[in-house]
Amino acid sequence: MSVPEPSETPVSLTTPLSDEDVLALRAGQPVLITGAVYTARDAAHQRMFEALGRGEELPFDVRGEVIYYVGPTPTPPGHVIGAAGPTSAGRMDRYTPPLLKRGMKGMIGKGPRSEEVREALKRHKAVYFGGLGGAGALLARQITAVEMIAYEDLGTEAIRRLEVEQFPAVVINDCHGGDAYAEARARWQRV
């Protein structure tokens, strides 16, 4: 499987995602995501993981949903949200398989995932998107609404529901075993 040509036009996706949406995606494919996504990073993941360990419900139904690994800056007056770009996904690896098992369909972050996560993506038909790291000011423009969902005491790390419009990302790990980072390196490295 090869990385699609850069000229390939982005595929529009609307959340929540179905199995069919996920099955059609291939590593390297640019996408534009519209709909609700949920923010969660280190601290919120730890709490969700502990809640599951105690047999409790999660603060939102993850079935079909996309989690965006982001901790935004405080919202300045006149804005919907502060800077809001992706954080490194690898730190959430250990908390991810149980969420995938419960039907989560996508994650937006940056950087590589563990083998366990990549295997779980195949098993549960889900996808990992890479966002544009370090472009928090630009990406905030694609966010049209913010609603607090849970763990408000965590501040920037709370779970929020974001409405996004045409949010740009690239499929990094698809549910067929494709890995855009590895494929890009294979194409561009000099030996």
Added chain:
Amino acid sequence: MKEVSAAEITAKVAELCIRACTVLPPDVVAAMESARDLEESALGREVLSRLLENARLAADESIPMCQDTGLAVVFVEMGEDVRVNDGHLRDAIAEGVREGYERGYLRKSVVHSPLNRCNTGDNTPPVICTEIVPGETLKITVAAKGAGSENMSRLKMMAPADGEAAVKQFVRETVERAGASACPPVVVGVGLGGSFEQCALIAKKALLRPLHDSGPHPEAAKLEAELLDAINSTGIGPMGVGGRITALAVKVETAPCHIASMPVAVNLQCHAARHAEHTWE
């Protein structure tokens, strides 16, 4: 004797925090523009264009370019003939960080204890590195250090017998392991020699050098050029999408070390190489 008031230091540090997080330094913008022109991968060029657009937007609207507005790492060069009036240097700096992060709508990203993980709520305390120098000048540099690149940094106590090849391998491997997590194109600060802690500190200080300069002596300059070539051969490219530009620059600082030691520290810096400085003369 030069006198500077604590209130003046606080006001300036607050301003430096906000400027560092909203305005990318001109040498970094120039390096990113040059990278965009040199990049052969179309996807890589597009990523670089958007990052430049992001930097313009942040500066124009005075909003943070990245949501990770960092741990404030403050470097102080204080002349022996400088006195701080009406307060203490460290308190004045911490207060400046507190004010700047509040007023600038910057993220509060510091926890009290690495284990209890409770946010301090005001992005303090900063990390302050003070150096006493001759004269009457006071120079303060604020670097907003994000964790994405910091977390992928490494230090190794090598043996002298490992030699230059092992040093190069370690630096390249550090960038490869980091991949897109460090937000490439990165700036790579390399500390070579010194003691354990000095090695890490000079690696960090290397990140403050202008991106277009070259090493402090021919040995460092040569190593910088060779490392940059090795890193840009990895194919990782801008944000890991593949391409020729994985690093904007490699900066090597060396220090004398023990006959038995060869410490190597690699401090990675994301493309948002944010720092701002002020000098009282």
